[in-house]
Amino acid sequence: MRRSVVRLAVPMMLFALLGPAIPGVAQAAPPTGSIADTIDWGPCAPEDEAPERVVCGELEVPVDWSRPGGSTITLALAKLPASEPSRRIGPLLINPGGPGGSGVDFAYGAGEAFSDTITDRFDVIGFDPRGQARSNVINCDLDAVLEQSNWQYPHSAADYAKLRAANRELARTCRDLSGPLVKYVDTASVVRDMDAIRAALGERKISYYGVSYGTMIGQQYAELFPDRIRAMALDSNMDHSQNIRDYQKWETLAMEGSFLQFTAWCDRTPECALHEQGALAYFDALYARAEAGELIVDGVQIVPEFVVSLVFMYMYEPAGWFYLAEDLIYFGNGGGSEARKRGEPTPYGYLPVMCSDFRFDVGSYQNVRRLEKEQNRLAPHTRLSPIAWTDLTSCQNWPYPVTNPPHRLHASPKLPPILLANSRYDVATPYQWGRSLANQLPSATFLTYDGVGHGTYWLSDCARAAIDTYLIERRTPPKNTHCPAVFPESPVTLKSGPVNPLTPGLRAGTAG
Template identity: 55%
Template sequence: MPFNTPSVPRPERRGRLAVAALVTALFGQLLTGTAIAAPSPSPEDRAEDRTEASLSGRIAWAPCESPSGEGTFECASVKVPVDWKRPKGATFDLALARHKATDPARRIGSLLVNPGGPGGSGVDFAFSAPNSFSADLLARFDIVGFDPRGVARSNPVKCDLDRVLAQDALLYPDSASSFAALRTANRALGESCRDLTGPLADHMDTGSVVRDMEAIRAGLGERRISYYGVSYGTAIGQQYAERYPHRIRAMTLDSNMDHSLDAWGFQKTEAVGVEGAYGQFADWCARTPSCALHGRDARAVFDSLYKRAEAGELVEPGDPPQPIRPRDLQAFAQRGMYDPAGWSGFAETLAQLDSAGPAAARAFGKFGEPTEYPFNSVMCQDYDFEVPSYGTLARFERALGRLAPVTRFSSLGWTVQNGCQDWPSKVNNPQRRLKVDGTPPILVTNSRFDPATPYSWGANAARQIGREAVFLTYDGVGHGDYWLSPCARDAIDTYLVTLKTPRKGTHCPAVWPAGPSAQRKSPSGGLVNPLPELLGTGTFG
């Protein structure tokens, strides 16, 4: 099984892919949404569940080395169907890696992990374990990561790069004609993904990933598994808990998705999340002398930059110069809120942009370019976000501007919705409320000011899970509580090892950066937050 991700030609214009880079970093995402209950498994579904166990067999592990050379690892693959409704049809290999428990005599079992995305590599997440997870977790668990279907080493979804770029240029329509052009571009992009990837491109929904995960559990030979999922990884965990409640020993869902949202609920909560997080940054600058915007109104600075971007007055140097668009500025602000450890540098860039400093514009233009592109194939099969007309989209935009007068709306939420208009694949796993019954306690955590998976999503997911959920709130800013809050990390570690949950309604205090000298001294206790690198932006903090 290959462990080197193939690449595709990179475009020359990096700045044009600001939002494309951002969406690969989601969520990997409340109070409004559909109220459809989860369907009970049909006889066909139950037969498929039995098939998952029979297909996998015991996993054949072989020694392998992480890119860093640290830790003791084994790698393997599991063969799973492209379409779980046709288990005897075409198959592909799902890539796995595990970091063996460092204290085998006290080993509890396997801890499956997923870093989100959609599109984050669970294999690379496992490879990061020696530096990213606590000594307690490393001692007591085999940390097992898998590349979800269509991601990295697991038959990656590939799309025509020219069509990715064509879609990117149209994701912010401003007229009925440009909205129609976007729909055409989306369909062409989705069809290219199907042509270049094969049938798997039409079977990327989270429901299929859940069945893959059950095949992994069976292959591990463990009656019950533990799970830690962050961002989009929470969607996998939530839906696994629905389908396989008795296969769970412990489950932590960190920075939660909410799969019950309709298009407006998704946009509204995303916009409020970004606006709230930026407001916390602005307040931090107001009380922190070392902030480059101290003594100024950071909200007004962003508003001024946004209006200059609208007027075409913010430019990235080059030949020819490239304008910094409002959408680029919004994406930059959203990424800047993922980890307060980077706020000093973020404030410096805003200050330099405001003074027309060319160095800032050059730094601002450093966005990653996509190679493989699984994001839309997952999101557009998990959410029905069809908007009937440009008029509806324009009404959304006006209403979001009233809800979030500084940041206007979430560039991530906006591009997710718009990128799914007229996507050619079927919505295999549409929105519905969770229906979880019979699991052990599930620890659900969320930052109070999360710019990607808003607090309301975590609170609503916990309400939907019901009595099985124990909800912990981190009262700070950011995405991925395990690396932002020592209090949250201790609660997660304690629960995963001992099964002792914090009290329901527990709050962990906010942790604020002290200034430039402490910029990289995050509250992680020496652990490295792997999410920025795993999710592809490199500019979180």
């Protein structure tokens, strides 16, 4: 991974185009007509082995947008130029989620991830958000990361005290290894970076496709820069207005609901390895063994939270459910484990973003325990959402302020029609979040995929066609449009069409 570098002085031309960055206020667009593209596009890093036609570039932006003349960081960008230049619409900026997903890698794979109709007509441009991948990646000490992971599910006041101490120590290592940027990676800062990219491209307006955490970037761009959007498709939406209880509630119900879709599918699918035994009963028994301290895999005691986390990862993409059934049997039979390397810097940009964007502090252990019991009642099988719970616990005692606090979007009448899409059963970004967001954006049309998974564009031909049509023609589907669910039919079934770039782990694209 690249070393973090801080340079001086934002280019004055760029600052003149953007104006001073005042929180909550959209800045004026550049004058009619556009300047030339000021990004110096050229060959990508040799070690990246970028696909043919993809070019790369860089852009300097302020570390702190309230001090645009201060220290800067370098954003990494990649572009797949439109394959039909004579029919080019303009730039389509993309983000694969995270926080932590690489927009550069997303652009590298754009030829496989998107339909030809998109790559024919758009320059597809991805950028690594500040603190991620090639854009001054935030590194933290791996020992500190692993120590924190030991306490993310506290079972006593003593455990909670250790969690708080581990969180504070982890943040210290991030600051020591990565510098002051760790305090300036909130989504509002990323949004201003994206508008700096727009200005550097010489475009009055941009099109945007964001998935998962990438939808928060799009939402806040729409809030701050409503008149700079040509088209915006937001897929698998987060909702920045969520309070602590609702954040946990909807994520927990999404985990339970997605899992029950898996067990029902397994019951009606003879090829599922747990078809005869019953997937729900098998999982409940496995969880009970882990809870009793009796689930031993290759000599290692497996805690119940790990069993739920295993299931969680497979809920991103139902095509892998055959392997989930096999993995559960493998655990039940006591097979394999992997050793992990310790004591070295590791990229860990996810947590500094989440702790900057949400108010997760709950105070005492008693409050944590009360919240945990509420989730357990909501989800009698899976108990709670691993991603939501560790978001909450990992931000306790975080030393830096919430610089981009949660709020309902302030939608401008200048916003063009926007397309939102969510799966009915999405383990990472619950359906209710998408519905809530639609209520905050009067210009939005909401598309429902009635199946399971994360990233409707790669789960449903119907959803992909609707998103493609909207991005090209700016024509939204009829209100209340639903796309039918798609379930895997056999272990050898291969999906046709664009390849899903999302990886399980964190929100869409951050296996780191």
